[in-house]
Amino acid sequence: MEFIIEILSDYTTRTIALGTSLLGLISGLMGTWAVLRRQSLLGDAVAHASLPGIALAFLITGVKNSLFFFIGAAIAGWIATAWVSNITRNTKIKTDTALAIAIALFFGFGMVLITFIQRTPNANQGGLESFLFGQAATLLREDILIMAITAAITIIIVLLLWKEFKLLAFDPQHAHTTGVNIKVLDIILNSLIVIAIVIGLQSVGVVLMSAMLIAPAAAARQWTDRLGAMAILASLFGLLSGIAGTGISSFAPLLPTGPLIVLVSIFIVTISFLFAPKRGLVAQYTLKQKSKKRIALDSMLINLFEICCQHSDPQHLHSVNILKPMPDYNKATIKKLSEQGLITLTKQKEWCLTEKGITNARRIIKNGGSS
Amino acid sequence: MIGLQWEIIIIAILAAITCAILGVFLVLRKMSMTSDAISHAILPGIAIGFLITGTINSPLLIILAALMGLLTVAMTEAVTSTRLVKEDAATGLVFPALFSIGVILISKYASNIHIDTDSVLLGEIAFAPFDRLVIREIDIGPKSFWVLGTTILLNLLFVLVFFKELKLSTFDxxxxxxxxxxxxxxNYMLMGLVSITIVSSFEAVGVILVIALLIAPAATSYLLNDNLKNMITLSVIFGIISALAGYWIARWLDASIAGMMATVSGLIFFLVYLLAPGQGLVASVRRRQRQKLEFAQMTLAMHIYNHSDDSENIEERMKGKLGYHLGWSVSYIEKIVKRSQNSGIITVKDDLISITSKGIGFVEAANMLISSKYHPSFQRLRNEFIIFTGN
Structure with missing residues (x-):
């Protein structure tokens, strides 16, 4: 609680927190699409590839201006996307290799450009290095304004094209037959993903930005099967990671903010993987145990029913001892069956099926499973 | 004792060779991004190893980093096997987590020890020769020579001993x-070696750009080649060229050596991608254009063939009416008719098109092609028309 109060009270921290929450919001929203379309690693390539764009923007304009950086990064990221899809379409090279080469070429070239910048006698260069791992502390009010406008435009476009994007993500073939121009849609969606990455570069850095695209969406996916809910949750998780990461870094000013924000988002993913209802690992485990128990009960009931069928009177009392040689005999199972009123246990350790037990067993045999 | 500059060049070449050998398998096994993930994720291994030993070239550091690499692969597989997310997202979650921990470790102790994130990420090949291996007061060269040399031997040994196994498990x-x-x-042995390779080369090129030397030369040779042995050889050659050219251009421009090596390796790929025979962009665009033209010729020849006995509708064969019958523009008709005349499948006399005997053979073969049956005439025709080559 303490750092939330601190964030709200201090002007600089408030600016930074606003910036990182904006980045979390947009990367969560756009990451939803990236994760669903299995483009997670494209985000990694785009983020790395934006480095030469930032460096060139600085070399050309000579000033450290976020707007120019955004434009440069977006163009470079977009070229990388086009490069990857071109190579995979025209050659036998697979996506993963095309992505890796894009990272190598673009990031390498970016590093070359940065050495040029470091040699220019320009005092402004300090902001550039923070693009590697992010330094949210360098965010200014103007940056936030640009981020906010870009974020608003992104959200509006996503809302307007919601149906089309949904079709594109889940059934592109069907989208094509309905007359939607999937090529144009694909370009728009990819461009928005690139923009989401670019918005976050200053706070999270080129190396780790892809995680901000993936983690909130991957976490949100575990809690819901609905696209709308997933997008909202992912945005919230992203926002939370941004604010919490910034809050932690305000206690450790030497640390770059990028890794902290990313670690918070990974923490949210871990919690979601473990504890999300239905899909979470804990829920899956309990469900599995439950069905295991139910199957054990069912098969025991059928075994008992078969024994009863060998006798002229189906409700003849048998000794419990005759069950002991059975491979899946289990005291608890027998007890459970009697608790559910499927068998009657006498004090002399004898048992017989009840009416309900017989009908249940017949139904299981007929349907191949209990209700 | 060789000059400092040549020592740097040799280190760069050794790093390129050791990366290029394994890169081929990464490209073929579609694990390029796995190696990217490993190269990021070994950072905490390097950081912890450095904190313990205080040096970058300690064997402990290499072992720790290799373990980190294996851990990354195992963790990614574990996350994928929960089926909560797809494999690409699993990779994209595991390595940023480990990398973040590494960056935080290094940043936190940056003031106490001589290591910073820049040098780990980008390498400081220019300083590598100063870290020398001295045994009994005899200087036997930079430590990097020995570390990289051992890695090359290990990688070569692995590839030679398990060549058959690697080949089979890569393809089936x-x-x-x-x-x-x-x-x-x-696979785990390969990933372990990839991790060792990345650690031993990271001083030369840094963890992020190691991926350039691993993947780019191998992918370039894959564009040119299908044979595994040739691919490895070519990959090593491309790696060495990238190292040499990258170094000299960087020296000339006074820029980052690692960055320039990566840039050159990417540019070589790009050039080959544009110009390679068969797989290259130029070649494939030209092939596609030619196929398009040949299919148009096929359409025209079939049209004429179908109407050659049709004396009542002779206008079907009039050049001036083709636009109506085939839906082509006048200039396109002109082009296709001319091409077809040149290849001798039709003749034109007073605007009336007739099919030649060669044209009839062409149409019959084309019918076979469409019904995907093999016809011996394909052999003869494919020198002239690439649509019969079966690509």
Whole structure:
């Protein structure tokens, strides 16, 4: 609680927190699409590839201006996307290799450009290095304004094209037959993903930005099967990671903010993987145990029913001892069956099926499973 | 004692060679991004190793980093096996987590020790020769020579000993498993070696750009080649060229050596991608254009062939009416008719098109092609028309 109060009270921290929450919001929203379309690693390539764009923007304009950086990064990221899809379409090279080469070429070239910048006698260069791992502390009010406008435009476009994007993500073939121009849609969606990455570069850095695209969406996916809910949750998780990461870094000013924000988002993913209802690992485990128990009960009931069928009177009392040689005999199972009123246990350790037990067993045999 | 500059160049070449050998398998196994993930994720291994030993070239550091690499692969597989997310997202979650921990460790202790994030990420090849291996007061060269040399030997030994197994598990992992080749064990051995390779090269090029030397030369040779042995050789050659050219251009421009090596390796790929025979962009665009033209010729020849006995509708064969019948523009008709005349499948006399005997053979073969039956005439025709080559 303490750092939330601190964030709200201090002007600089408030600016930074606003910036990182904006980045979390947009990367969560756009990451939803990236994760669903299995483009997670494209985000990694785009983020790395934006480095030469930032460096060139600085070399050309000579000033450290976020707007120019955004434009440069977006163009470079977009070229990388086009490069990857071109190579995979025209050659036998697979996506993963095309992505890796894009990272190598673009990031390498970016590093070359940065050495040029470091040699220019320009005092402004300090902001550039923070693009590697992010330094949210360098965010200014103007940056936030640009981020906010870009974020608003992104959200509006996503809302307007919601149906089309949904079709594109889940059934592109069907989208094509309905007359939607999937090529144009694909370009728009990819461009928005690139923009989401670019918005976050200053706070999270080129190396780790892809995680901000993936983690909130991957976490949100575990809690819901609905696209709308997933997008909202992912945005919230992203926002939370941004604010919490910034809050932690305000206690450790030497640390770059990028890794902290990313670690918070990974923490949210871990919690979601473990504890999300239905899909979470804990829920899956309990469900599995439950069905295991139910199957054990069912098969025991059928075994008992078969024994009863060998006798002229189906409700003849048998000794419990005759069950002991059975491979899946289990005291608890027998007890459970009697608790559910499927068998009657006498004090002399004898048992017989009840009416309900017989009908249940017949139904299981007929349907191949209990209700 | 050789000059400092040549020592740097040799280190760069050794790093390029050791990366290029394994890169081929990464490209073929679609694991390029896995190596990217490993190169990021070994950072905490390097950081912890450095904190303990205080040096970058300690064997402990290499072992720790290799373990980190294996841990990354295992963690990614574990996350994928929960089926909560797809494999690409699993990779994209595991390595940023480990990398973040590494960056935080290094940043936190940056003031106490001589290591910073820049040098780990980008390498400081220019300083590598100063870290020398001295045994009994005899200087036997930079430590990097020995570390990289050992890695090259290890990689070569691995590839030579397990060549058959690697080949089979790369191209048909299920068959390899039925033969008892244990593709999973082989995969972990490969990933372990990739991790060792990345650690030993990171001083030269840094963890992020190692991926350039691993993947780009191998992918370039894959564009030119299908044979595994040739691919490895070519990959090594491309790696060495990238190292040499990258170094000299960087010296000339006074820029980052690692960055320039990566840039050159990417540019070589790009050039080959544009110009390679067969797989290259120029070649494939030209091939596609030619196929398009040949299919148009085929359409025209079939049209004329179908109407050659049709004396009542002779206008079907009039050049001036083709636009109506085939839906082509006048200039396109002109182009296709001319091409077809040149290849001798039709003749034109007073605007009336007739099919030649060669044209009839062409149409018959084309019919076979469409019904995907093989016809001996394909052999003869494919020198002239690439649509019969079966690509």
């Amino acid at each position: 992992s299920n068959l390899a498993a039925t033969f008892g080749f244990m593709p999973i064990l082989l």
